Amino acid sequence: MKSELIWSKALETSRKAIDCAAVIPLETYKYKSIKKCFDFELRFLKRTFPKNLIDYGPKANPFIPWDRRLEVQAVNDNYTIILNKYPVQLGHLLLISNYWKPQNSWLSIDDFEAIAKVDNDTTGLWFFNSSKDAGASQPHRHFQLLRRDKYENICPRYEWFCSLLNNSEGFNSDIKQCISIKPRKSKLDIDAHDLFNSYKSMIIEMDLGNINNDDKPLKPYNLLITEKWISLIVRSKDRAHGFGINALGFAGYFLGTRRSDIDMLIKFGPESILKDVI
Numbered sequence: 001m002k003s004e005l006i007w008s009k010a011l012e013t014s015r016k017a018i019d020c021a022a023v024i025p026l027e028t029y030k031y032k033s034i035k036k037c038f039d040f041e042l043r044f045l046k047r048t049f050p051k052n053l054i055d056y057g058p059k060a061n062p063f064i065p066w067d068r069r070l071e072v073q074a075v076n077d078n079y080t081i082i083l084n085k086y087p088v089q090l091g092h093l094l095l096i097s098n099y100w101k102p103q104n105s106w107l108s109i110d111d112f113e114a115i116a117k118v119d120n121d122t123t124g125l126w127f128f129n130s131s132k133d134a135g136a137s138q139p140h141r142h143f144q145l146l147r148r149d150k151y152e153n154i155c156p157r158y159e160w161f162c163s164l165l166n167n168s169e170g171f172n173s174d175i176k177q178c179i180s181i182k183p184r185k186s187k188l189d190i191d192a193h194d195l196f197n198s199y200k201s202m203i204i205e206m207d208l209g210n211i212n213n214d215d216k217p218l219k220p221y222n223l224l225i226t227e228k229w230i231s232l233i234v235r236s237k238d239r240a241h242g243f244g245i246n247a248l249g250f251a252g253y254f255l256g257t258r259r260s261d262i263d264m265l266i267k268f269g270p271e272s273i274l275k276d277v278i
Contacts, residue, residue: 006081006122007147010072010091014083022069026088031256039156040270042254043088063096063140079114084144088255093118093145101141104131105216109196115143115225116192123190124148125155126225127247134220134235135246154226156252165229174271178278179250180205181231195230199223202232222247233278240276241265249274 017023031042062085072081075095084092095114107128115126124147129136148154163171165181182198185191203211209218220235224247233250242259243249254270256262265273 001150002121002123004122006072006093006118007091010081010083010093010122010147013070013072014091017069017083020069022067022085023083024086025090026086028088028255031262037265037270039160040252040254041156042256042265042270044256061100061140062138063142064100066096075114075117078110081118089146091147093122093147095143095145097141102216103129103136103139103141104220106211107196107199109192111141111143112192112196112199115195116190118145119190119225122147123227125251126223127251128223129246130217130222130235131220133238134222135238135244135249155224155248157250158226158252160252161224161226161229161231164231174275175250175278178206178234179231181229183229184227190225195225198230199232202230206232206234208234222250224251235277237277240273243273245274245277249277 014023018025027046028043029046031044063082066080066082067085070082070085072083072093074080078098080096080098082094082096084094095118097111119126122145124145126143126145128143132139160173161181164173164176164179165183180202182202184198185194200211203209203217206221207218208221209216220238222233222235224231224233231250233247238244238246241261241264242257243254243261243265245254249270252270254265254273
């Protein structure tokens with residue numbers, strides 16, 4: 001059983017950060033169930049994002065320095081856990097590099113060792129967006145964690161990915177050709193070298209370049225990491241039919257806006273939208 005000291009500290013830090021407006025939770029409502037969307041969750045913001053909170057023009061790096069009111073704890077000398085400033089889920093965590101590392105360059109064993117150190121205390125759904133075209137909002141290296149308890153559903157499409165991993169008979173999908181998935185070793189604690197080796201294997205499988213020779217991946221991609229598997233999704237763009245899609249879209253979470261084409265989603269299902277960003 002995980003100690004979850006990081007999670008306890010995240011909740012305490014969240015309460016203080018909300019009180020001083022360092023964290024501004026985004027209130028959403030869940031859209032009614034749609035037959036074609038049984039393994040997706042569609043939410044809408046209850047109110048539009050406040051214009052005074054939107055920065056126009058060139059943006060300063062929010063992670064150098066990071067807002068100390070958002071800091072949960074240091075992971076080691078090179079990584080820190082902080083809170084997402086605008087969370088949909090309270091306690092949405094960011095694992096950031098303390099010094100400049102580009103989001104769109106190759107991941108390293110150091111990244112996975114930091115992930116492992118956090119995950120062995122507090123686990124859930126990890127996700128990574130490699131660049132703007134993969135849904136990243138910041139060019140500074142950061143990973144994101146939505147904490148889940150032992151009996152909670154990791155994400156709406158968890159079983160879909162398990163079926164892909166197991167190559168289940170009759171499994172079919174319009175987007176599976178852009179997805180690589182590898183099992184995690186069957187033990188309680190996450191293993192950094194196991195994840196890094198899986199990452200390198202998926203890079204080769206999905207033809208993203210040579211990690212030793214190329215400066216950066218040849219295509220945008222997302223990563224999803226759970227207790228049972230790690231998956232890489234190759235991308236072409238970050239938006240389709242009024243939906244912004246990052247790694248969470250493939251995990252089954254859609255956040256709609258007034259620009260989102262809900263009629264298309266209802267008629268053809270969410271995979272039709274995902275198909276247009278791969």
